[in-house]
Amino acid sequence: MSLLAREPGMAEKMAAWGAEWLPAEPLSRHTSLGVGGPADMVRLRDLRRLPELIADLRCRGVNWRLLGGGTNLLVADEGLNVVVLHLVREPDGLKFDGPRVEVPTAANLGTTVMECAKRYLGGMEGLIGVPGTVGGALTMNAGAYGTQIGDVVRAVSVLRGSSGGVEVLRMEDVRFQYRHSSFAADDILLSVSLELPERPYAEILEKIKQCNQKRRASQPINEKSAGCIFKNPPGHSTGKMIDELGLKGTRVGGAVVSERHGNFIVNRQGATASDIFKLMDLIRDRVRGAYGVELEEEVIVWRD
Ligand code: EPU
16 A cells, blocks of 8 residues: 555545645656656645645654656665655746846756846856756756856755745855755755856857757767766766776666766666666776775665
8 A cells, every 4th residue: 555545634635735646656757767666756736735744744754755857866666665745846937136036946957047048147057958957956066067056056945844944045054065965855945046147148058059069979968867877086087987997888787888978877778776776886896996986876866
């Protein structure tokens, strides 16, 4: 029986909150890698209901995780014994005020970069091809081509999973590092205020074009992946090490080390999460043996 089906009165509450409950939803449908077993998913449109929903799950001792765009996520084949919360994009969009813009975290990152460009706001061009939501990008401090989203953040509105209260965190309250932010694991980021430099539209577009070209030339953007699978250890490029070891094209089941970029694992012909974990272990062992470096996952792994 699904986790929520076991909880008395839960179905009625979900209906009252206008939340959609998908029992045993295959998470492979919600990840760019296309792998991942089942979990109970709750899809919520009215975010004003979120504090009640979180408080209710907390009272019941039901663990939950928040799903963003699923583009940097590796979910185990066995699935998860937690509720996966999926917040449906808010329709009200971006609010501009001079060089500042308030962005709902459920907004698509690429769309946000383009909408800002149309208002002559640059500073995020490098993030153009990074898939996923603004919330996911903030959590990971996503970065590419010299841009990190944390650099342009002024404030973040957060629903604290621990207390159910909403707080506005100023830039000074949040630490952004390489592919890391200081938000708590149960924080739900609601919206972010960005401050961006004003630039001519043509200049922003040119930079976007260049970043797109570089990405297309060096990354397997048309295949199922979760972006770079490992972080770059200080002073090393993981993709380069994997390439130098001749590991490109190495396959476990349907999981293959991309021939285009060594730090991408792509899902060809129905890979499972287990194939990907095995391939990651193989890469870790080879890199450790040859370079004495321990690789750390860049992709977020969900397993019980
Ligand atoms: N390289 C190789 N072979 C490869 C891959 C790379 O020799 O198969 C070499 C390149 O020629 C270059 C160096 O390694 O000299 C660095 O490669 P690249 O410019 O592709 O950058 P990266 O360090 O591999 C990082 C981010 C990417 C981001 C790019 C562009 C990490 C783990 N990766 O990759 O982010 O798009 O820079 O700025 O920090 C991601 O976060 O998922 C991601 C893909």
